[in-house]
Amino acid sequence: MTVLNTARGAAVLLAAALALSACGGSDGKSGGQGAQGGAKAFSVALNEPDHLMPGNTSSSYSITVLQALFDTLVVIDTAGKPQMRAAESVTTKDQKTWTIKIRSGQKFHNGEPVTAESFADAWNATAYGPNAWTNNYYFTEFEGYDALNPEEEGAKPSADKLTGLKVVDPATLEVRLKEPFSQFPITLAYTGFAPMPKAAFQDLKAYDQAPIGNGPFALDGAWEHNKQIKLKKYAGYAGPRPAKSDAVQFKIYASRDTAYTDLRAGNVDLLQTIPPASAGEAKKLLGDRFVPTASGTMDYLGFPVFDKRFQSADLRKAFSMAIDRQAIVNAVYDGAFKPMASLVAPLVPGYRENACGEACLFDKAKAKALYDAAGGFSGTLNLYFSNADPSYEQWMQAVANQLKENLGVADVRFRKIPAADYLSTLREKKEDGPYRNNWVMDYPSPQNYLQNMWGDGNRMGWDSKEFRDLIAQANAAPSMEASIPLYQRAEDIALREMPMIPLWNWQDQAGYSSKISDVHIDAYSPNLDTITVK
């Protein structure tokens, strides 16, 4: 074989390589062109959503997309109060039976009218156990839930419709709950309660890939997994928030650092999750286009109250007083998070700045005195956290140092648990020391925090009849306003006994490019419909 032949062989190999590359390449190019199509379009950085079926996702990334595609019955305004959107009214006489009137003239993106049945169908499917959808547990308080979700293993559900859901007429839906629940209207803002058209139930799998909603934007083309999701303005939208721009492109990123680099390079217009470590730089770089947003997410330090070494409330309070929250927030989160002396986040109606009193204020001397009076702590103090984020380890180390220095706890060890194992460790009560506990708010009500975290079957193994009674009374209160003082009294009990210490409240950091304006991001929605393109 001659040199010529060898060269030809190599050339063929290269050509094959290039041909293979090229065929995939054309695909990528068409995506690029699509992004520029339509003069008034902007792009939003996003992580890959898990599902786009309203009943089957609690991922914040999915919800960002769903909020553009769907109008829920109710939305939450910046004061944390419910406002009607797809609903005309949500009313009750006894907090147990609720009548929902649907606003007329609404249509799904396929032209089908939005009726009471659209909601009932979606909710029944979500509550049906064998479907195994993520938001199933939002329906536990509906009458008839148990028939759809038998507890015993191997048992088949005896029904596939909630008895607590009644379609009265096309514009009226009636909901009956097991117990009175004054906070019900606000829970309806959650995307898990969005309606679904009849067409969805012909092929749920297909619907999950290409949801048909009733919101200001409709899906434009297929969900290109890990690449992009495109939306276009829905021309038939007759609701209160028509889209100001023609199209939105969600660009999907695997890492928020890369997304942030792309925002700086001008390749993406809106990023809701600037990495906390880059906050300072982003503020300088973006100026007014850097948007810090209060969040409902809280971090706590929980105690295994079921372990007898942690049964003294005074000991738990001493731990709380020995922790300098502000110093840790400054060191680990560049001052972006807010130290907390309350169990609920500041944006929740009924929040009190210093509900906790001195037990949540850093005071070395008082902490030590209280600690000694409570008999101190002997043996190894194990601190539990998951490996999901490096900052968890950083702040746990700071907490450990302060407990050592301020209380004289000698032997502190760290128990770093794989993220996939962390919740089951806590659920099975396998921990024998304080642990990182985190709550991502579902809706801005003290009930969402207190009942889920301190109520029945809580992780700490803490129980107070007084607390439970107050929560039940608040849930049955005649209005949301009337419920708040009762929740506050319940919060006081949880703070007095302190089975779990509040640490700090999170803050999100968004940024946007100079190409867009009228950005109104709040804790509940990025409100993409308001954004205009220059």
Place this chain on the structure above:
Amino acid sequence: MRYAVTRLLQAVPVFVATTFLIYFMVWSLPGDPIVALAGDKPLPENVLRSLREHYHLDEPLIVQYGLYMAGVFLRGDLGETFTGQPVGELLQDRWAVTAQLALTAWVFELVVGVALGVVAGLRRGRLADTAVLAGTTFVIAVPVFVVGYTAQIVLGLNLGLFPTAGTDQGWPGSYLLPGMVLGSFGLAYVARLTRTSVVENLRADYVRTATAKGMRRSRVIGRHALRNSLIPVVTYLGVDFGNLMAGAVVTEGIFNLPGIGQQVFQSIQLQEGPVVVGVTTLLVMIFILANLLVDLLYGVLDPRIRRG
């Protein structure tokens, strides 16, 4: 030809052993992938049960593996992810991305690496040679993610020569920078191997003979020295295809390319056995094919190997 068939048949036990081993390893990771699906929120017991049944997670490992393999061979079904996406479809989408990236890197290694090596070898001891040696030492010493982020910030963001991330521009635009980053490590090796080979072969008897016969220098180098020098390089380039796949995990992450590497990383975190096994099987096949190709290429480069 028989040689090629034998080599392919050898792949069968490798295939079964690898997939089982991977399945076993993913299965024995700590943590419950189903509980982790809903993040910090609870899933009711009956929902957990339905999900476990659906993914056969309530069966013993060997049964799970058997069901998976039966699906693959009887129905050509690679299973589905925990979000309900068919694995086959998923790999199809991602495969093109990784192939484009790896081939860009590979061509870069081959062309630039061999060129640098030949230049260095021919000018042994001079400035060009020293520069190549120093440059390649540096590249080998610095981890891929450092090269990647630096290239992204400097060449992509600050100078604006390349897109910073994503596949918006398609091939080659979006793949040039990540391809060069991914190929930089292999390029350093290729350059060094070529250089050493060239230096050695230039001293060989047959080169001296050819020169003594009065053959032109370009012909001596091109036809005799270079052709022989490429044997170790081809071996390396074959094996390197596997390295490129491993490096793709990091590079795809930095440059946000939705390829196989990123998928493997995510799937291991989510403990998605079928996905990890599916990808690994494909990688094993590629590895075997690449090595086969190398062995066949030997024959082209050196007739003695083919006839022997």
